[in-house]
Amino acid sequence: MDNKDTIWRRWSARLRQERVILLTATLVVLVVMMTDVSVFVAPLIWVSLVLAALARRPLVAIPNVVLDPAEEESPPVSHLNPVGAAFAALDTPVFVLGTDANVLFQNHAAERAFGRLPPGAHLTARLRSPGIVDMVRETIATDRPNQIEHSERLPSEQVYIVRIAPAEFGQDDPATEKLYILSFRDISELRRLDRMRSDFVANASHELRTPLASLRGFIETIQGPAKNDPKAQERFLGIMLDQATRMSRLVDDLLSLSRLELKSHIAPDQRVDLVPLIGHVRDSLLPLADDLGVEIHVHKPEGAVEVMGDRDELVQVFENLIENACKYGQEGKAVDVHIRNEPGESVEVSVIDRGPGIPAEHVPRLTERFYRVSVADSRSKKGTGLGLAIVKHILTRHRARMVVKSEIGVGTEFTVRF
Ligand code: ADP
Numbered sequence: 001m002d003n004k005d006t007i008w009r010r011w012s013a014r015l016r017q018e019r020v021i022l023l024t025a026t027l028v029v030l031v032v033m034m035t036d037v038s039v040f041v042a043p044l045i046w047v048s049l050v051l052a053a054l055a056r057r058p059l060v061a062i063p064n065v066v067l068d069p070a071e072e073e074s075p076p077v078s079h080l081n082p083v084g085a086a087f088a089a090l091d092t093p094v095f096v097l098g099t100d101a102n103v104l105f106q107n108h109a110a111e112r113a114f115g116r117l118p119p120g121a122h123l124t125a126r127l128r129s130p131g132i133v134d135m136v137r138e139t140i141a142t143d144r145p146n147q148i149e150h151s152e153r154l155p156s157e158q159v160y161i162v163r164i165a166p167a168e169f170g171q172d173d174p175a176t177e178k179l180y181i182l183s184f185r186d187i188s189e190l191r192r193l194d195r196m197r198s199d200f201v202a203n204a205s206h207e208l209r210t211p212l213a214s215l216r217g218f219i220e221t222i223q224g225p226a227k228n229d230p231k232a233q234e235r236f237l238g239i240m241l242d243q244a245t246r247m248s249r250l251v252d253d254l255l256s257l258s259r260l261e262l263k264s265h266i267a268p269d270q271r272v273d274l275v276p277l278i279g280h281v282r283d284s285l286l287p288l289a290d291d292l293g294v295e296i297h298v299h300k301p302e303g304a305v306e307v308m309g310d311r312d313e314l315v316q317v318f319e320n321l322i323e324n325a326c327k328y329g330q331e332g333k334a335v336d337v338h339i340r341n342e343p344g345e346s347v348e349v350s351v352i353d354r355g356p357g358i359p360a361e362h363v364p365r366l367t368e369r370f371y372r373v374s375v376a377d378s379r380s381k382k383g384t385g386l387g388l389a390i391v392k393h394i395l396t397r398h399r400a401r402m403v404v405k406s407e408i409g410v411g412t413e414f415t416v417r418f
Contacts, residue, residue, distance in 0.1 A: 083169065093160075093184040096167070097123060098177055101136050113158075113184065123182070132162055132182075139164045139180060150184075161185040203370040207250055207384070211243035246382070253386040256316070257369070260393040268310040268398060274339055274349060275300050277311065281318045282337070285326065289335075294326045298337045305341040307418040313394045320387040321351040321414045327381040329353025332411055347418040354411040363404050367392035 026046065033042040084105060087094045093110035095103050101123045106116070114126045124133060135146045145165035152158045167179040218236045226232040282296050289296050307314075318337075325335040332354025340348040358366070358373055365371045370385040372378040378385055395402055395416060406412040 092186070095123065095182040097136065097140075097164075097180040097182055099140055099180075101133075101140060101180075104179070110184070113152075135162070136164055136180070136182065139166065149187075158186060158188045159191050161187055200369055204250075204254060207370065208247060211247045214243050215240055246384075249382065250384050250386075253384045253390065256390050257386060257393065260313075260390065260397065264393065264397050266397070268308055268313070270309060270311065271306050272309040272311050272314055273304040273306050274314070274347065275305055277314055278318055278337060278339060278349065281315055281322060285319065285322055288323065289326050292326050292330045294330055294333055294335055296322060296326070296335045296337065298339070300339045301341050305339055305347055307347050307398075307400075309398050309418075310394075313397070317391050317394050317416065318349065318351070320391050321416075324387060325351050325353035325355070325412070325414070327383070328377075329355025329411060331355055348415055350413055350415040352411060352413045357408040357410055357412055358404070358406040359408065360406075363406060366404065367402075 087096070087105065087107045090107055091109050093113045094107045095110055096105040098104050102120050103117045103123055103125075104119065106114075117126055123136060127133070129150055131148050132150060135148050138144075139146050143166050145163065147161055147163035150160050150162045152160070162182065162184050164180055164182045167181050169179060218240050222233050222236055226236065278298055278300070282298055285296065322335060322337060329335060334354060336350075336352045338348075338350045338352070340350075362371075362373045366373075367388045369389040371389075372383065372385045375385075391402065398418065400416055400418045403415045403417065404412070405415070
């Protein structure tokens with residue numbers, strides 16, 4: 001049954017393909033019938049013309065590559081055309097080119113990245129980059145593979161390794177046209193990570209260099225001009241202790257970040273009750289809050305509020321958020337922490353201060369490493385610029401989200417949703 005179907009589909013496709021010749025043959029026969037020729041000759045001419053048309057070889061045989069999968073009505077692509085089906089399934093943009101750099105096939109990924117090309121159109125109808133065009137021309141001329149790096153600016157910045165190589169299908173068949181496979185490997189994410197890594201190293205060394213330079217300066221002063229000045233020495237030693245503490249805070253935060261990166265893909269598996277955990281964080285921050293003149297109020301529901309988590313990491317999250325609220329929202333004099341556990345809804349913890357608020361343009365960048373609204377303000381409050389980056393990493397591992405709402409002159413609310 002399947003076989004009969006397949007044969008019928010192939011023949012009907014073939015008839016459609018040769019429709020121009022068949023129509024012409026019918027017209028010729030009609031004209032012949034109008035003349036005095038015997039009634040048997042006309043159908044004979046028609047049948048021979050039709051057979052000749054169907055027996056004709058297609059001009060270009062493209063082995064197992066679907067020219068236009070959308071128009072293909074015949075049996076599933078994967079069954080009849082394994083090569084075309086394989087390309088169609090790839091998520092990397094791929095074009096199959098003929099010897100004139102005309103596009104014989106493009107897969108869905110190529111359609112998404114560069115738009116759809118009518119089959120047979122020249123590659124330059126979509127890709128006009130001189131680098132790609134020259135590379136394609138050279139490979140077609142020399143039959144040697146080539147690759148270049150290519151960036152697209154619109155709709156967003158994308159960097160690709162573009163490679164072209166001759167394909168070795170049906171070499172033994174002289175009627176088979178030579179084909180070239182043009183593929184695009186997206187390396188935008190790799191480039192972005194590279195840039196982030198080098199920015200991070202630059203920032204970390206800059207942050208460490210400042211206190212180090214200051215330490216060196218004071219040591220030199222104590223060894224030189226302040227050699228016999230115990231009062232100055234005592235003052236300088238105090239500053240040196242501050243700088244050394246700043247450096248060790250920074251190194252601790254950097255170590256925390258790299259440890260978190262190592263286990264970011266392992267979801268935590270303990271059950272943690274947030275009520276006593278946040279109570280403990282509040283108690284540990286009381287001395288700082290007292291120094292700043294801020295009161296911390298915790299609003300909690302009845303009973304336990306459990307989430308899947310890592311206790312120490314969750315302590316770090318709420319310590320960072322509540323400490324920031326006390327430091328940056330000091331002028332509001334109060335910080336409210338709400339623990340919510342409504343039935344059918346996610347567990348939420350909000351930390352609300354009544355400080356000066358954060359200008360909207362800074363909010364999306366707060367969790368970037370070393371990003372600070374005001375560097376001087378953060379330094380004077382013993383900040384490293386890594387606190388919220390650590391919070392974000394921990395929450396990602398916990399599959400939790402953080403939402404920041406802030407209004408200038410009213411205050412800021414950091415909400416963690418589990
Ligand atoms: P830092 O070590 O500087 O505190 P964080 O990553 O914890 O670093 O915070 C980044 C920046 O976000 C801070 O420098 C500060 O400018 C801003 N910020 C964080 N929390 C608040 C808040 N509650 N109110 C106002 N600004 C805040």
